[in-house]
Amino acid sequence: MSFALMKAAPGGPLSIYLENPDIRPEDIAAIRAQLGLDDPVPVQYLRWLGNLVSFDWGYSFVTHEPVIDRIAQRLPNTLVLMGVSLVLTLLIAIPVGVLAAVRQYSWFDYTATAGAFFGISMPVFWFGLLLILTFAVQLRWLPTSGMATIGTEFDLIDRVRHIAMPAGVLALVSAAGYSRFIRTAMLEVIHQDYVRTARAKGLRERLVIARHAAKNAALPFVTLLALDLPDLFTGAVVTETIFAWPGMGRLYLDSVSRLDYSVLMAILTVSAALLLLSNLIADLLYAYLDPRIRYR
Amino acid sequence: MRGIFAIPIAMLLVASACAPAGPSGQPAATGEQAKSGGTARVTMNQEPDTLNPLFGGGLRVANTVMQAVFSGLWVNDEKGDFQPDLAAEVPTVQNGSVSRDGKTITVKLRKDVKWADGKPFTAQDVKFNWDIAKPTSSALRNITEFNVKDDHTIEWKMGTVFGAYLTLFSYPSGIVPKHAFPEGATPDDVKKHEFGRKPFGTGPFKVTEWQAASHITLEPNASYFGGKPKLDKIVFRITPDKNTQLAQVRAGETDLAVDLIETDAPELERLDGWRILTVAGPTSDRLFLNLAKPGDPADNTTPHPVLGDKNVRKALELSINKQELVDKVLLGKTKVATSEYPVGWAAPNIPPTRYDAAEAQRLLEQAGWRPGADGIREKGGTRLKLSVNSTTGNKLREDVEALIQAGWKRIGVELEIKNQTAAVLVGEWSAGGTVQKGKHDIAFYGFTPGIDPRSSVSVRFHSDQIPRDEPGKQNGSNNMRFRNAEVDKLADEADATLDLEKRKANYTRIMQIVAEEVPIIYLYNRANIEVASQKVVGLKSHPFRWITWNTHEWGLR
Numbered sequence: 001m002s003f004a005l006m007k008a009a010p011g012g013p014l015s016i017y018l019e020n021p022d023i024r025p026e027d028i029a030a031i032r033a034q035l036g037l038d039d040p041v042p043v044q045y046l047r048w049l050g051n052l053v054s055f056d057w058g059y060s061f062v063t064h065e066p067v068i069d070r071i072a073q074r075l076p077n078t079l080v081l082m083g084v085s086l087v088l089t090l091l092i093a094i095p096v097g098v099l100a101a102v103r104q105y106s107w108f109d110y111t112a113t114a115g116a117f118f119g120i121s122m123p124v125f126w127f128g129l130l131l132i133l134t135f136a137v138q139l140r141w142l143p144t145s146g147m148a149t150i151g152t153e154f155d156l157i158d159r160v161r162h163i164a165m166p167a168g169v170l171a172l173v174s175a176a177g178y179s180r181f182i183r184t185a186m187l188e189v190i191h192q193d194y195v196r197t198a199r200a201k202g203l204r205e206r207l208v209i210a211r212h213a214a215k216n217a218a219l220p221f222v223t224l225l226a227l228d229l230p231d232l233f234t235g236a237v238v239t240e241t242i243f244a245w246p247g248m249g250r251l252y253l254d255s256v257s258r259l260d261y262s263v264l265m266a267i268l269t270v271s272a273a274l275l276l277l278s279n280l281i282a283d284l285l286y287a288y289l290d291p292r293i294r295y296r
Numbered sequence: 297m298r299g300i301f302a303i304p305i306a307m308l309l310v311a312s313a314c315a316p317a318g319p320s321g322q323p324a325a326t327g328e329q330a331k332s333g334g335t336a337r338v339t340m341n342q343e344p345d346t347l348n349p350l351f352g353g354g355l356r357v358a359n360t361v362m363q364a365v366f367s368g369l370w371v372n373d374e375k376g377d378f379q380p381d382l383a384a385e386v387p388t389v390q391n392g393s394v395s396r397d398g399k400t401i402t403v404k405l406r407k408d409v410k411w412a413d414g415k416p417f418t419a420q421d422v423k424f425n426w427d428i429a430k431p432t433s434s435a436l437r438n439i440t441e442f443n444v445k446d447d448h449t450i451e452w453k454m455g456t457v458f459g460a461y462l463t464l465f466s467y468p469s470g471i472v473p474k475h476a477f478p479e480g481a482t483p484d485d486v487k488k489h490e491f492g493r494k495p496f497g498t499g500p501f502k503v504t505e506w507q508a509a510s511h512i513t514l515e516p517n518a519s520y521f522g523g524k525p526k527l528d529k530i531v532f533r534i535t536p537d538k539n540t541q542l543a544q545v546r547a548g549e550t551d552l553a554v555d556l557i558e559t560d561a562p563e564l565e566r567l568d569g570w571r572i573l574t575v576a577g578p579t580s581d582r583l584f585l586n587l588a589k590p591g592d593p594a595d596n597t598t599p600h601p602v603l604g605d606k607n608v609r610k611a612l613e614l615s616i617n618k619q620e621l622v623d624k625v626l627l628g629k630t631k632v633a634t635s636e637y638p639v640g641w642a643a644p645n646i647p648p649t650r651y652d653a654a655e656a657q658r659l660l661e662q663a664g665w666r667p668g669a670d671g672i673r674e675k676g677g678t679r680l681k682l683s684v685n686s687t688t689g690n691k692l693r694e695d696v697e698a699l700i701q702a703g704w705k706r707i708g709v710e711l712e713i714k715n716q717t718a719a720v721l722v723g724e725w726s727a728g729g730t731v732q733k734g735k736h737d738i739a740f741y742g743f744t745p746g747i748d749p750r751s752s753v754s755v756r757f758h759s760d761q762i763p764r765d766e767p768g769k770q771n772g773s774n775n776m777r778f779r780n781a782e783v784d785k786l787a788d789e790a791d792a793t794l795d796l797e798k799r800k801a802n803y804t805r806i807m808q809i810v811a812e813e814v815p816i817i818y819l820y821n822r823a824n825i826e827v828a829s830q831k832v833v834g835l836k837s838h839p840f841r842w843i844t845w846n847t848h849e850w851g852l853r
Contacts, residue, residue: 032724032726037724037726037727038726059488062345062353063345063346063492064346064348064351064487064488064492065488065492065493066488070508073507073508073509074508074509129539129540129543132539132540132543133543136543136547136549137543137546137547140547143547143549144540144543144544144547144549145535145540145543145544146510146511146533146535147510150337150510150511150513150531150533151335151513151529151531241536241537242537242539242540243540244509244510244533244534244535244536244537244540246507246508246509246510246534247509250509250536251509254343257717257718257719258719259719259723259727
């Protein structure tokens with residue numbers, strides 16, 4: 001499906017050659033034929049599918065490297081960025097969401113709501129740039145961009161300084177959404193009978209919230225989280241671009257704009273597979289957490 | 297990103313470097329003694345596709361890096377003339393290295409050249425480059441015989457006389473080492489070889505590290521024949537966002553930012569400790585007018601209902617205030633463009649068109665276009681409405697489009713702006729590319745001609761280059777579908793003679809005809825803007841090459 005859509009879109013990977021004064025039209029024809037771009041689309045699709053089955057992802061039309069290499073170069077970087085931002089997200093979203101629900105209509109709840117609206121509505125490219133100008137250019141506390149200081153050995157502190165802003169921006173934005181979700185889920189369970197029963201038994205409030213309320217409120221949240229798993233692979237296009245993070249998001253963007261079919265198809269296939277997998281994980285987790293829908 | 301095709305083969309220095317705060321107004325860094333060692337950090341906004349010069353797409357960023365790594369047989373000096381590089385001398389008819397009939401060319405190579413790995417450079421290397429590149433280069437296939445006479449002499453014979461023979465094996469198609477590849481490697485093997493990620497050549501530096509989407513590190517070639525490089529390292533850092541690049545400059549995280557545009561200049565001119573290198577080059581942004589009836593594909597035998605009329609085309613050109621574009625949009629950093637190649641030995645002297653809306657109105661009246669109810673002209677029930685396609689996301693071109701739109705509205709022409717991504721706008725014929733298929737009225741983008749006018753004039757205006765559904769003819773560059781018998785004849789003659797005066801006269805005549813017939817409206821030349829820290833010395837803009845042309849002379853104060 002995506003293969004057909006991609007091929008149906010006008011444009012081609014050789015557009016960079018067309019206005020190169022040293023490359024003549026006959027040469028472009030020769031290059032196209034060499035790359036197999038002139039075969040009928042079904043033939044190209046079958047060839048691609050056949051290669052896929054034998055784990056041959058082919059070569060990039062733009063850089064001539066094996067597609068698998070291109071992905072392997074970027075994937076670890078994206079996993080690090082998305083992983084760190086996910087942990088940060090949870091560290092912010094869970095306490096904020098729970099507390100906002102427990103203290104509904106308190107000053108904290110209002111502040112959290114305002115913060116969440118700020119996070120949801122703020123454009124990442126603008127906020128990212130603002131951070132760069134503040135922390136890198138004005139205060140010089142952090143480096144503007146990149147993953148590490150170039151030309152130095154691995155240094156954890158250096159890495160942390162580089163990841164702080166991109167992961168922070170990502171975490172703030174997704175924590176805004178998650179915290180709202182958690183707050184709603186908590187509010188729902190907090191007024192349930194069993195929570196009242198727990199309190200009536202004389203359990204301490206903290207224990208009521210943690211053991212009885214939060215555990216149940218976590219059900220829908222865990223599903224939501226599992227469904228976001230493919231993001232770990234696909235990365236974040238805008239954040240990666242602004243902070244020059246060498247990740248999958250930028251690879252995807254570059255491949256789209258240059259119509260590098262083989263790389264695009266690889267990314268789409270893997271993310272489709274991950275989407276299915278994350279759905280499965282979500283279902284299994286749900287069954288595990290909620291005894292009511294466990295299979296007999 | 298300037299130009300959707302970043303391939304400036306040549307650049308012209310218009311304004312020399314100016315120090316923002318220096319008391320004399322002179323660049324403080326030039327002429328200063330550099331100490332040895334140190335790292336120069338360069339930031340650029342795109343990643344090269346490959347660093348194998350035989351298989352690159354001509355990306356400007358790739359050429360900027362490769363220029364520090366590879367050498368050609370000869371290169372352009374600051375006047376645009378060819379000077380020997382790997383060759384001992386430039387072959388000409390006068391020195392006897394080009395045969396009387398112009399078909400046999402003998403080249404003597406320098407004997408003291410070593411590759412960055414210490415192995416000697418020989419004639420076999422040059423032949424290897426010809427072998428590998430010819431399947432995808434018709435210009436190289438015109439060489440019918442390639443003989444290695446001895447280790448340092450080659451001789452090639454050409455099927456037809458090729459006036460631009462010095463563009464073969466010249467920069468940017470730097471020579472790659474034969475021994476870097478397995479014996480008997482095919483062109484496909486060479487293309488996919490890891491050499492493209494970690495190349496070495498005969499230039500001052502070699503690539504020692506390329507981290508995808510992050511940076512490329514260069515270290516000196518100790519055996520460089522042009523002298524030992526002063527720096528220990530050059531690091532090219534890839535930063536896709538322009539604002540982040542400028543933040544790197546302000547935060548002192550870089551020493552040189554390449555490939556900026558005119559509108560970046562005002563902010564940078566105020567920075568202490570930095571200097572701006574401004575170079576205006578042969579790149580010009582222009583409107584390509586489709587003279588044939590648009591369609592998928594265009595009907596090359598039927599004139600465009602509006603643009604088919606020369607007087608309408610002239611009226612459109614007269615009602616664009618080009619000087620205003622230069623002053624307002626490009627902040628006065630460049631000049632109005634008048635022809636395909638404003639610099640070099642063959643540059644024609646074509647005066648800029650004037651801005652004359654009254655004359656434009658008169659021409660349109662004369663052509664039978666009368667104002668309709670809403671002020672837009674009509675003729676026989678057809679509205680005078682055109683669309684323009686440029687590349688999406690290019691702020692500068694969007695501003696220009698808006699100004700042109702306003703100017704044309706004043707003379708009763710409606711312009712619709714329909715921008716597309718580069719891969720669509722200039723995609724190949726079989727991929728349904730807009731200009732190749734001729735679906736458009738007007739295409740708007742930049743082009744950078746090579747040093748020899750053949751590659752920009754003959755290829756652009758010859759009627760044989762009109763894209764059409766015939767084998768090998770689909771991706772011709774005459775996307776204006778311009779047809780002129782005199783131009784065809786002049787181009788054929790000029791391409792097939794070695795007489796420079798005759799070639800120059802013919803190409804100039806073609807540009808005069810083009811100015812008269814208006815298949816292309818040249819708008820403005822593009823400046824090439826770089827900003828460098830005062831710490832770096834030895835940086836010098838070159839009229840015809842990239843900023844990295846003399847990296848062996850770069851140093852830190």
